[in-house]
Amino acid sequence: MAPLSPLQARPTAHEDLARIESALRAAAITGDEFLTEVTSHLIPAGGKRLRPAFVIASALAGDSDGAAPDAVTDDMICGGVAVELVHLGSLYHDDVMDDAQTRRGIEAVNLRWGNLKAILAGDFLLARASELAASLGTEIAALLAATIGRLCEGQVRELQLIYDKSRTEDQYLLAIRGKTAELYATSCRIGGLVAGADSETLDRLTSFGLAYGMAFQIVDDVLDLVASDEELGKPAGNDLREGVYTLPVIRMLASAHPAGEDLAELLGEPLDDCRRDRARAIVVDGPEIAGAVETAQHYVAQALDSLASFDATPAMVGLRAAASNLLGTLPAAAAGRAEAAGASAS
Structure with a gap:
Protein backbone atom coordinates (compact mmCIF):
# COMPACT_ATOMS: atom_id res chain seq x y z
CA MET A 1 0.00 0.00 0.00
CA ALA A 2 1.37 3.43 -0.99
CA PRO A 3 2.68 5.48 1.96
CA LEU A 4 0.30 8.34 1.12
CA SER A 5 -2.81 6.19 1.38
CA PRO A 6 -4.81 6.67 4.58
CA LEU A 7 -5.89 3.04 4.17
CA GLN A 8 -2.38 1.73 4.75
CA ALA A 9 -3.34 0.25 8.14
CA ARG A 10 -6.17 -1.82 6.61
CA PRO A 11 -5.08 -5.35 5.59
CA THR A 12 -7.77 -5.36 2.87
CA ALA A 13 -6.99 -1.91 1.46
CA HIS A 14 -6.30 -3.33 -2.01
CA GLU A 15 -9.74 -4.93 -2.03
CA ASP A 16 -11.31 -1.65 -0.87
CA LEU A 17 -9.68 0.25 -3.70
CA ALA A 18 -10.64 -2.48 -6.16
CA ARG A 19 -14.27 -1.84 -5.18
CA ILE A 20 -13.71 1.88 -5.78
CA GLU A 21 -12.16 1.12 -9.17
CA SER A 22 -15.06 -1.09 -10.23
CA ALA A 23 -17.66 1.46 -9.12
CA LEU A 24 -15.71 4.27 -10.78
CA ARG A 25 -15.69 2.46 -14.13
CA ALA A 26 -19.41 1.80 -13.81
CA ALA A 27 -20.12 5.45 -13.01
CA ALA A 28 -18.36 6.58 -16.20
CA ILE A 29 -20.64 4.52 -18.42
CA THR A 30 -23.13 6.61 -20.39
CA GLY A 31 -25.94 5.90 -22.81
CA ASP A 32 -23.61 6.74 -25.70
CA GLU A 33 -20.71 4.45 -26.60
CA PHE A 34 -18.48 7.28 -27.79
CA LEU A 35 -19.08 9.45 -24.71
CA THR A 36 -18.33 6.44 -22.50
CA GLU A 37 -15.00 6.01 -24.27
CA VAL A 38 -14.11 9.65 -23.57
CA THR A 39 -15.33 9.74 -19.95
CA SER A 40 -13.51 6.48 -19.18
CA HIS A 41 -10.23 7.42 -20.86
CA LEU A 42 -8.21 8.35 -17.78
CA ILE A 43 -9.55 5.69 -15.43
CA PRO A 44 -7.37 2.77 -16.67
CA ALA A 45 -4.33 5.07 -16.55
CA GLY A 46 -4.51 4.83 -12.79
CA GLY A 47 -4.08 7.48 -10.15
CA LYS A 48 -3.57 7.24 -6.42
CA ARG A 49 -7.31 7.38 -5.64
CA LEU A 50 -6.39 9.35 -2.54
CA ARG A 51 -9.68 11.21 -2.25
CA PRO A 52 -11.85 8.07 -2.10
CA ALA A 53 -9.35 6.57 0.32
CA PHE A 54 -9.80 9.61 2.58
CA VAL A 55 -13.58 9.14 2.43
CA ILE A 56 -13.24 5.53 3.61
CA ALA A 57 -10.60 6.24 6.25
CA SER A 58 -12.57 9.16 7.66
CA ALA A 59 -15.71 7.03 7.80
CA LEU A 60 -13.81 4.40 9.79
CA ALA A 61 -11.87 6.89 11.92
CA GLY A 62 -13.82 6.21 15.10
CA ASP A 63 -14.21 2.46 14.54
CA SER A 64 -11.92 0.27 16.63
CA ASP A 65 -12.81 -2.59 14.27
CA GLY A 66 -11.96 -0.48 11.23
CA ALA A 67 -9.46 -3.07 10.01
CA ALA A 68 -12.19 -5.68 9.55
CA PRO A 69 -12.67 -6.75 5.90
CA ASP A 70 -16.40 -5.97 5.94
CA ALA A 71 -16.08 -2.54 7.60
CA VAL A 72 -16.35 -0.63 4.31
CA THR A 73 -19.99 -0.06 3.35
CA ASP A 74 -21.53 0.63 -0.04
CA ASP A 75 -22.22 4.24 1.05
CA MET A 76 -18.51 4.75 1.72
CA ILE A 77 -17.70 3.44 -1.75
CA CYS A 78 -20.38 5.67 -3.28
CA GLY A 79 -19.02 8.75 -1.50
CA GLY A 80 -15.50 7.88 -2.57
CA VAL A 81 -16.50 7.52 -6.21
CA ALA A 82 -18.37 10.84 -6.10
CA VAL A 83 -15.31 12.81 -4.98
CA GLU A 84 -13.04 10.99 -7.44
CA LEU A 85 -15.39 11.85 -10.30
CA VAL A 86 -15.15 15.52 -9.31
CA HIS A 87 -11.37 15.21 -9.38
CA LEU A 88 -11.43 13.50 -12.78
CA GLY A 89 -13.81 16.05 -14.24
CA SER A 90 -11.54 18.85 -13.04
CA LEU A 91 -8.55 17.18 -14.72
CA TYR A 92 -10.41 17.14 -18.05
CA HIS A 93 -11.08 20.86 -17.72
CA ASP A 94 -7.54 21.62 -16.49
CA ASP A 95 -6.01 19.90 -19.50
CA VAL A 96 -8.13 21.99 -21.85
CA MET A 97 -7.01 25.19 -20.14
CA ASP A 98 -3.37 24.05 -20.16
CA ASP A 99 -3.49 22.67 -23.73
CA ALA A 100 -2.01 19.52 -22.19
CA GLN A 101 -0.42 16.81 -24.30
CA THR A 102 -0.31 14.02 -21.73
CA ARG A 103 -1.94 13.09 -18.46
CA ARG A 104 -0.85 10.16 -16.27
CA GLY A 105 1.56 9.09 -18.96
CA ILE A 106 -1.06 8.76 -21.72
CA GLU A 107 -2.52 11.05 -24.36
CA ALA A 108 -4.64 13.80 -22.82
CA VAL A 109 -8.36 13.74 -23.61
CA ASN A 110 -8.27 17.19 -25.22
CA LEU A 111 -5.42 16.19 -27.51
CA ARG A 112 -7.12 13.00 -28.63
CA TRP A 113 -10.69 14.24 -29.10
CA GLY A 114 -10.48 18.03 -28.99
CA ASN A 115 -11.36 20.67 -26.43
CA LEU A 116 -15.14 20.68 -26.92
CA LYS A 117 -15.51 16.95 -26.31
CA ALA A 118 -13.12 17.09 -23.36
CA ILE A 119 -15.15 19.88 -21.74
CA LEU A 120 -18.44 18.05 -22.23
CA ALA A 121 -16.98 14.80 -20.89
CA GLY A 122 -15.68 16.66 -17.84
CA ASP A 123 -19.12 18.17 -17.36
CA PHE A 124 -20.67 14.71 -17.51
CA LEU A 125 -18.31 13.42 -14.81
CA LEU A 126 -19.22 16.33 -12.53
CA ALA A 127 -22.92 15.69 -13.15
CA ARG A 128 -22.55 11.99 -12.36
CA ALA A 129 -20.70 12.91 -9.15
CA SER A 130 -23.63 15.09 -8.12
CA GLU A 131 -26.04 12.27 -8.88
CA LEU A 132 -24.13 9.88 -6.63
CA ALA A 133 -23.91 12.47 -3.86
CA ALA A 134 -27.66 13.00 -4.03
CA SER A 135 -28.19 9.28 -3.42
CA LEU A 136 -26.42 9.73 -0.06
CA GLY A 137 -28.73 12.50 1.13
CA THR A 138 -29.31 16.21 0.80
CA GLU A 139 -26.49 17.26 3.13
CA ILE A 140 -23.85 15.42 1.14
CA ALA A 141 -25.37 16.59 -2.15
CA ALA A 142 -25.26 20.22 -1.00
CA LEU A 143 -21.71 19.79 0.32
CA LEU A 144 -20.39 18.38 -2.95
CA ALA A 145 -22.18 21.02 -5.01
CA ALA A 146 -20.66 23.78 -2.89
CA THR A 147 -17.25 22.15 -3.21
CA ILE A 148 -17.49 22.10 -7.01
CA GLY A 149 -18.30 25.81 -6.83
CA ARG A 150 -15.28 26.50 -4.64
CA LEU A 151 -13.10 24.46 -6.99
CA CYS A 152 -14.22 26.70 -9.86
CA GLU A 153 -13.58 29.82 -7.78
CA GLY A 154 -10.05 28.64 -7.00
CA GLN A 155 -9.34 27.92 -10.64
CA VAL A 156 -10.67 31.32 -11.70
CA ARG A 157 -8.50 33.03 -9.07
CA GLU A 158 -5.52 31.30 -10.64
CA LEU A 159 -6.50 32.07 -14.23
CA GLN A 160 -6.91 35.77 -13.43
CA LEU A 161 -3.22 35.93 -12.54
CA ILE A 162 -1.69 33.89 -15.36
CA TYR A 163 1.72 35.36 -16.31
CA ASP A 164 1.32 37.93 -13.51
CA LYS A 165 4.71 38.42 -11.87
CA SER A 166 3.07 40.43 -9.08
CA ARG A 167 0.99 37.46 -7.88
CA THR A 168 1.16 37.40 -4.08
CA GLU A 169 1.55 34.55 -1.65
CA ASP A 170 -1.90 35.22 -0.21
CA GLN A 171 -3.45 35.04 -3.69
CA TYR A 172 -1.68 31.74 -4.31
CA LEU A 173 -2.83 30.21 -1.01
CA LEU A 174 -6.42 31.30 -1.61
CA ALA A 175 -6.40 29.73 -5.09
CA ILE A 176 -4.98 26.36 -3.98
CA ARG A 177 -7.43 26.22 -1.10
CA GLY A 178 -10.29 26.37 -3.60
CA LYS A 179 -8.91 24.24 -6.40
CA THR A 180 -7.35 21.46 -4.28
CA ALA A 181 -7.71 21.64 -0.50
CA GLU A 182 -11.49 22.01 -0.38
CA LEU A 183 -12.02 18.68 -2.17
CA TYR A 184 -9.79 16.89 0.36
CA ALA A 185 -11.74 18.57 3.17
CA THR A 186 -15.00 17.46 1.58
CA SER A 187 -13.71 13.90 1.13
CA CYS A 188 -13.01 13.65 4.84
CA ARG A 189 -16.32 15.28 5.79
CA ILE A 190 -18.33 12.97 3.51
CA GLY A 191 -16.64 10.01 5.19
CA GLY A 192 -17.70 11.31 8.58
CA LEU A 193 -21.23 12.00 7.38
CA VAL A 194 -21.84 8.52 5.96
CA ALA A 195 -20.56 7.09 9.26
CA GLY A 196 -22.88 9.30 11.33
CA ALA A 197 -20.05 11.13 13.13
CA ASP A 198 -20.87 13.88 15.63
CA SER A 199 -20.36 17.56 14.75
CA GLU A 200 -17.02 17.92 16.54
CA THR A 201 -15.60 14.89 14.75
CA LEU A 202 -16.90 16.18 11.42
CA ASP A 203 -15.25 19.55 11.97
CA ARG A 204 -11.93 17.99 12.97
CA LEU A 205 -11.92 15.66 9.98
CA THR A 206 -12.75 18.60 7.72
CA SER A 207 -9.92 20.68 9.21
CA PHE A 208 -7.55 17.76 8.73
CA GLY A 209 -8.53 17.39 5.07
CA LEU A 210 -8.19 21.10 4.39
CA ALA A 211 -4.70 21.35 5.92
CA TYR A 212 -3.64 18.13 4.20
CA GLY A 213 -4.88 19.48 0.88
CA MET A 214 -2.92 22.71 1.28
CA ALA A 215 0.26 20.74 2.00
CA PHE A 216 -0.49 18.35 -0.87
CA GLN A 217 -0.78 21.15 -3.44
CA ILE A 218 2.37 22.93 -2.26
CA VAL A 219 4.29 19.65 -2.50
CA ASP A 220 2.79 19.03 -5.95
CA ASP A 221 3.90 22.49 -7.07
CA VAL A 222 7.41 21.88 -5.77
CA LEU A 223 7.48 18.54 -7.60
CA ASP A 224 6.64 20.34 -10.85
CA LEU A 225 9.91 22.18 -10.43
CA VAL A 226 12.23 19.48 -9.04
CA ALA A 227 10.92 16.15 -10.42
CA SER A 228 11.46 14.59 -13.84
CA ASP A 229 8.92 14.15 -16.63
CA GLU A 230 8.86 10.42 -15.92
CA GLU A 231 8.20 10.92 -12.21
CA LEU A 232 5.37 13.35 -12.89
CA GLY A 233 3.74 11.56 -15.82
CA LYS A 234 3.62 14.94 -17.58
CA PRO A 235 6.19 17.59 -18.61
CA ALA A 236 8.11 19.05 -15.67
CA GLY A 237 8.15 22.82 -15.31
CA ASN A 238 4.77 23.10 -17.00
CA ASP A 239 3.51 25.65 -14.45
CA LEU A 240 6.29 28.04 -15.48
CA ARG A 241 5.53 27.51 -19.14
CA GLU A 242 1.83 28.18 -18.63
CA GLY A 243 2.35 31.25 -16.45
CA VAL A 244 1.12 29.68 -13.20
CA TYR A 245 3.57 31.08 -10.68
CA THR A 246 3.62 28.90 -7.59
CA LEU A 247 4.97 29.48 -4.09
CA PRO A 248 8.74 29.12 -4.72
CA VAL A 249 8.49 31.31 -7.82
CA ILE A 250 6.38 33.96 -6.07
CA ARG A 251 8.84 34.16 -3.19
CA MET A 252 11.87 34.39 -5.47
CA LEU A 253 10.28 37.17 -7.51
CA ALA A 254 9.51 39.07 -4.30
CA SER A 255 13.04 38.70 -2.94
CA ALA A 256 15.85 41.20 -3.30
CA HIS A 257 18.20 38.47 -4.50
CA PRO A 258 19.76 38.97 -7.96
CA ALA A 259 18.35 35.59 -9.00
CA GLY A 260 14.90 37.07 -8.56
CA GLU A 261 15.73 39.76 -11.11
CA ASP A 262 17.06 37.14 -13.54
CA LEU A 263 13.87 35.14 -13.12
CA ALA A 264 11.67 38.20 -13.61
CA GLU A 265 13.33 38.90 -16.95
CA LEU A 266 12.27 35.46 -18.20
CA GLN A 297 5.43 21.03 6.80
CA HIS A 298 3.48 23.71 8.65
CA TYR A 299 0.23 22.55 7.07
CA VAL A 300 1.08 18.90 7.81
CA ALA A 301 1.51 19.88 11.47
CA GLN A 302 -1.90 21.60 11.37
CA ALA A 303 -3.46 18.47 9.89
CA LEU A 304 -1.98 16.23 12.56
CA ASP A 305 -3.03 18.62 15.31
CA SER A 306 -6.65 18.34 14.10
CA LEU A 307 -6.55 14.61 14.86
CA ALA A 308 -4.56 14.78 18.09
CA SER A 309 -7.50 14.01 20.41
CA PHE A 310 -8.68 10.86 18.61
CA ASP A 311 -7.93 7.29 19.64
CA ALA A 312 -5.46 5.34 17.52
CA THR A 313 -7.96 3.26 15.56
CA PRO A 314 -6.61 1.56 12.41
CA ALA A 315 -8.13 4.23 10.16
CA MET A 316 -6.88 7.06 12.36
CA VAL A 317 -3.38 5.60 12.26
CA GLY A 318 -3.65 5.59 8.47
CA LEU A 319 -4.86 9.20 8.29
CA ARG A 320 -1.99 10.41 10.46
CA ALA A 321 0.57 8.37 8.52
CA ALA A 322 -0.71 9.73 5.19
CA ALA A 323 -0.06 13.28 6.37
CA SER A 324 3.28 12.43 7.99
CA ASN A 325 4.51 10.70 4.81
CA LEU A 326 3.48 13.47 2.43
CA LEU A 327 6.85 15.21 2.35
CA GLY A 328 8.52 11.89 1.62
CA THR A 329 7.23 12.13 -1.95
CA LEU A 330 9.75 14.87 -2.63
CA PRO A 331 13.13 14.00 -4.14
CA ALA A 332 15.78 13.65 -1.44
CA ALA A 333 17.63 16.77 -2.55
CA ALA A 334 14.60 19.04 -2.08
CA ALA A 335 13.67 17.52 1.26
CA GLY A 336 17.28 17.71 2.42
CA ARG A 337 17.53 21.41 1.61
CA ALA A 338 14.39 22.03 3.65
CA GLU A 339 15.79 20.11 6.63
CA ALA A 340 19.05 22.03 6.40
CA ALA A 341 17.22 25.34 6.23
CA GLY A 342 15.17 24.40 9.27
CA ALA A 343 18.24 23.40 11.24
CA SER A 344 20.08 26.62 10.45
CA ALA A 345 17.05 28.69 11.39
CA SER A 346 16.82 26.98 14.79
Missing part, protein backbone atom coordinates in the same frame (compact mmCIF):
# COMPACT_ATOMS: atom_id res chain seq x y z
CA LEU A 267 8.70 35.40 -16.91
CA GLY A 268 5.56 37.30 -17.78
CA GLU A 269 4.88 35.56 -21.09
CA PRO A 270 4.76 32.04 -22.58
CA LEU A 271 8.12 30.25 -22.49
CA ASP A 272 9.76 27.97 -24.99
CA ASP A 273 11.57 24.87 -23.69
CA CYS A 274 14.92 26.62 -23.39
CA ARG A 275 13.65 29.60 -21.39
CA ARG A 276 11.46 27.35 -19.25
CA ASP A 277 14.48 25.23 -18.35
CA ARG A 278 16.50 28.32 -17.51
CA ALA A 279 13.74 29.68 -15.28
CA ARG A 280 13.29 26.33 -13.62
CA ALA A 281 17.03 26.03 -12.91
CA ILE A 282 17.07 29.48 -11.29
CA VAL A 283 14.26 28.55 -8.90
CA VAL A 284 15.61 25.08 -8.10
CA ASP A 285 19.02 26.51 -7.24
CA GLY A 286 17.56 29.07 -4.83
CA PRO A 287 16.44 28.76 -1.19
CA GLU A 288 12.75 29.15 -2.04
CA ILE A 289 12.26 25.42 -2.69
CA ALA A 290 13.28 24.68 0.89
CA GLY A 291 11.07 27.49 2.15
CA ALA A 292 8.06 26.10 0.30
CA VAL A 293 8.69 22.65 1.77
CA GLU A 294 8.77 24.24 5.23
CA THR A 295 5.39 25.83 4.54
CA ALA A 296 4.04 22.41 3.53
